[in-house]
Amino acid sequence: MNGSARISRRRLLAGTSAVIGGAAAGGLLSGCNANSSGTSSGGGTGSGQSTVTLTVMYANNELTKEHIADFEAKNPGIKVNFLQNDATRLNAMLASGTPPDLVRGGAVGSANVNARGLATDLTPYLDKSQVLKKDDLLTVNDSYRWDGSKIGQGPQYGIVKDWSQDATLWYNAQLFEQAKVPPLSETEPIGYDELLAIGKKLTVKQGGKTKVYGLGVEWAWNLYAPLASMILQQGEKVYTDDLTRTDFTTTAARRAVAWYVDFAQAGVGPTSLDPLPDGADLSTFLAKRMAISQDGYWYGGNFVKEKALQSVIRMAPAPVIGDHRVSPTYAGIGAWIPVKSKHKDEAWKLMEYFMAGPPAVERASSGWGLPALKSLLPKLPQELPYQKQAYKTAQNELQYTTPLPDSPYVTADTWNLTLDKHLQRAIKKQATVDEACKAITEEINKALKQGKEQIG
Structure with a gap:
């Protein structure tokens, strides 16, 4: 997969499940028959009767035509009707009671789907499967678990396809050397305050413009x-135990918000007030105009053909702002099976193929992300020196994987828009950090209340 395709995908990671949840909070679209699940006049596969048509909603640069053809060849009783991932269409299909049989979605953000009873409990399938096994699932899959009141425990409602430790750092050692800044550790995390101080030293201004971020x-x-990760690192909670309220006026939340305000006011990196033209770090990092970029393991896939950069790039652990090391994924894209799917058994066969079969081996070997299965970790590329180094760092980070707090009553989009609005006010000194934190608390709590009322 090429870098531009991956960038497009990453920009939508948080929004994919959030859009679904947002539509739900405002009422699902109704009445539209999207002709979702294919029907079989006879039994399922192996019955000797009609072929089952399995409707799948995914991204065509992840579940490819080649994958589908291979799956169909290995499962002659199943045909795949592929739909490009579309949150609006999915909501309409869910509302009409005719959903796809397999759906793309993020593990982080899945609480909304699970709280509404839309997803199938996959635990019985996992118990019987010889392909996907519970003890082979990495901790990242816990974000797909829901016990009726919180994530991380209880039944498994989805399986992650691939993921990354998204708070980790990639840096250009050559730019560090030029600025006379020591390289970052491969295993020990840097503190956020020190990271910002280093960022200032690495920033190069020229003629009133930023030459190097x-x-x-x-x-x-x-x-x-x-920001949620920074709060967890300080030993505090983002939500109350019932997930219906937040408090961003705590010392931990205020410190996290203040760091982002300081970052923006220091002018060391792009923000919504000073954005990059393409909205992403990659092209600037590739041009050696950015010293550090906070991106996950997947970022290394961009450098396989960048021979001029391979000798100078490094991956470092997720930075910390408290005493608790937390290195989470921000999304963990995977798949779930709607509870109203007419072909759950066949959907599970595709789940096994896609999450543990040839496509999973292919993904792991490419270096575009970490696999969700322990057994596939050895498949990660280590041919090039920078790949070996990144592999070592990523492996060490696994022990600090922690599910991010996820309330079914508010979407990531709502959080991001609210945070950005009040961060901007504080950055422009139209509000103090305390005032911004109070406003964030009030707006998110209002959204949480509305979401609770609508979901019940």
Whole structure:
């Protein structure tokens, strides 16, 4: 998969499940028959009767035509009707009671779908499967678990396809050397305050413009996930135990918000007030105009053909702002099976093929992300020196994987828009950090209340 395709995908990671949840909070679209699940006049596969048509909603650069053809060849009783991922269409199909049989979605953000009873409990399938096994699932899959009140425990409602430790850092050692800044550790995390100080040293201004950004945090992609991670690192909670309220006026939340305000006011990296033209760090990083970019393991896939950069790029652990190391994924894209699917058994066969079969081996071997299965970790590429180094760092980070807090009553989009609005006010000194934190708390709690009332 080429870099531009991957960038497009990553920019939508947080929004995919959030859009679904947002539509749900406002009432699902109704009445539209989207002709979702194919029908069989006879039994399922192996019955000797009609072929089952399995309707799948995914991204065509992830579940490819080649994958589908291979799956159909290996399962002659199943045909795949592919639909390009579309949140609006999915909501209409869910509302009409004719959903796809397999749906793309993020593990982070799945609480909304699970709280509404839309997803099938996959635990019985996992118990019987010889392909996908519970003890082979990495911790990242826990974000797809829901016990009726919180994520991380209870039944498994989805399986992750691939993922990354999205708070980790990639940096250009050559730019560090030029600025006389020591390289970052491969295993020990840097503190956020020290990271910002280094970012200032690495930033190069010339003629009133930024020639080299010291630090990029992919501001345009996500604010909730990194801020929530910073709160967890300080030993605090993002939500109350019932997931119906938040408090961003706590010392931990205020410190996280203040760091982002300081980052923006220091001018060391792009923000929504000073964005990059393409809304992503990659092209600037490739041009050696950014010293550090906060991106996950997947970022390394961009450098396989960049021979001039391979000798100078490094991956470093997720930075910390407290005593608790947390290195989460911000999305963990995977798949789930709607509870109203007419072909759950066949959908599970595709789940097994896609999550543990040839496509999974192909993904792991490409270096575009971490696999969701322990057994596939050895498949990650280590041919090039920078790949070996990134592999070592990523492996060490696995022990710090922690599910991000996920309330079914508010979407990531709502969080991100609210955070950005009030961060901008604080950055422009139209509000103090305390005032911004109070406003964030009030707006998110209003959204949580509305979401609770609508879901019940």
